[in-house]
Amino acid sequence: MKYSKATNYxxxxxxxxxxxxxxxxxxxxxxxxxxxxxxxxxxxxxxKLVKEGMVSSVSGANGGYSLTRGWESISFLDIIxxxxxxxxxxxxxxxxxxxxxxxxxxxxSEEKMEEELRRQTLADxxxxxx
Amino acid sequence: MKYSKATNYxxxxxxxxxxxxxxxxxxxxxxxxxxxxxxxxxxxxxxKLVKEGMVSSVSGANGGYSLTRGWESISFLDIIxxxxxxxxxxxxxxxxxxxxxxxxxxxxSEEKMEEELRRQTLADxxxxxx
DNA sequence: GATATTAGAGAGTCTTATAGTCTTTAATAG
DNA sequence: CTATTAAAGACTATAAGACTCTCTAATATC
Ligand code: SF4
Ligand code: SF4
Numbered sequence: 240m241k242y243s244k245a246t247n248y249x250x251x252x253x254x255x256x257x258x259x260x261x262x263x264x265x266x267x268x269x270x271x272x273x274x275x276x277x278x279x280x281x282x283x284x285x286x287k288l289v290k291e292g293m294v295s296s297v298s299g300a301n302g303g304y305s306l307t308r309g310w311e312s313i314s315f316l317d318i319i320x321x322x323x324x325x326x327x328x329x330x331x332x333x334x335x336x337x338x339x340x341x342x343x344x345x346x347x348s349e350e351k352m353e354e355e356l357r358r359q360t361l362a363d364x365x366x367x368x369x
Numbered sequence: 370m371k372y373s374k375a376t377n378y379x380x381x382x383x384x385x386x387x388x389x390x391x392x393x394x395x396x397x398x399x400x401x402x403x404x405x406x407x408x409x410x411x412x413x414x415x416x417k418l419v420k421e422g423m424v425s426s427v428s429g430a431n432g433g434y435s436l437t438r439g440w441e442s443i444s445f446l447d448i449i450x451x452x453x454x455x456x457x458x459x460x461x462x463x464x465x466x467x468x469x470x471x472x473x474x475x476x477x478s479e480e481k482m483e484e485e486l487r488r489q490t491l492a493d494x495x496x497x498x499x
Numbered sequence: 500g501a502t503a504t505t506a507g508a509g510a511g512t513c514t515t516a517t518a519g520t521c522t523t524t525a526a527t528a529g
Numbered sequence: 530c531t532a533t534t535a536a537a538g539a540c541t542a543t544a545a546g547a548c549t550c551t552c553t554a555a556t557a558t559c
Binding site for chain 1: 371372373376377380458459460461468477481482483485486489494497498
């Protein structure tokens with residue numbers, strides 16, 4: 240069980256966008272170079288973030304990507320959910336009701352992690368990284 | 370990112386062993402039937418648990434698997450680590466030192482989850498499941 | 500000691516998910 | 530109209546997960 244590379248790329252790209260003071264959008268070409276990853280692949284990842292409303296994109300010459308207003312409150316969890324999906328890490332397929340301790344424990348522990356990821360926002364990240 | 374099915378099987382098998390009052394070891398055949406999984410596959414999983422010292426096995430007629438003494442203090446995390454490995458969920462490959470906020474956040478959140486999984490022992494599980 | 504029974508080890512297969520490429524289409528600035 | 534850039538879709542490649550089959554080692558029972 241690992242986070243996908245795509246999640247890694249998404250986090251780094253968003254951090255790059257947050258740190259860029261430019262008011263102009265940044266092209267995927269530029270972003271991809273920093274991460275040493277192919278532009279078309281990164282483009283797919285960015286499109287997911289656009290669909291979740293964290294990033295805005297503009298086509299055409301001088302186009303590119305930028306964070307949407309309100310970006311400061313985007314959390315790590317938002318980004319991770321956008322890439323990995325929102326479903327639970329533990330899925331047994333069955334449902335043996337409320338007396339099932341296994342599921343209870345697994346879900347609670349997962350919730351602890353998510354709580355922490357939800358607490359960490361881009362604002363915090365940008366502040367301590369600049 | 371999901372837990373593997375093997376982890377699911379391991380948790381359920383260990384729970385089965387914990388709930389079985391029998392002093393005799395239980396064969397993989399029997400255990401596999403309850404989970405509806407192939408015995409040889411489950412056997413591989415059990416072998417991992419044996420190597421981690423949580424389960425003891427005895428070959429030969431009337432052989433099988435049983436929990437080792439001290440099983441009450443085995444935690445969910447122990448079982449999960451035995452199957453999934455102990456390495457971090459987030460690995461970026463590089464190491465940009467202590468100023469890297471991304472890794473810091475990811476590791477801390479992971480630690481929160483593990484903390485909770487460490488707290489939940491088989492003793493708790495067996496008590497509430499019997 | 501022979502035989503039946505059961506775990507362990509290893510190689511090999513099947514399937515699925517991740518990671519990535521290539522090509523085409525849509526939007527937009529100049 | 531043309532250059533530039535994002536979006537979409539189909540496709541391929543690689544890797545990991547989820548098994549299966551077969552053979553070997555241990556052990557209880559007779
Ligand atoms: S016991 Fe719990 S974890 Fe196991 S199959 Fe039933 S609901 Fe799922
Ligand atoms: S910035 Fe942090 S997470 Fe990113 S590559 Fe460097 S060490 Fe890894």
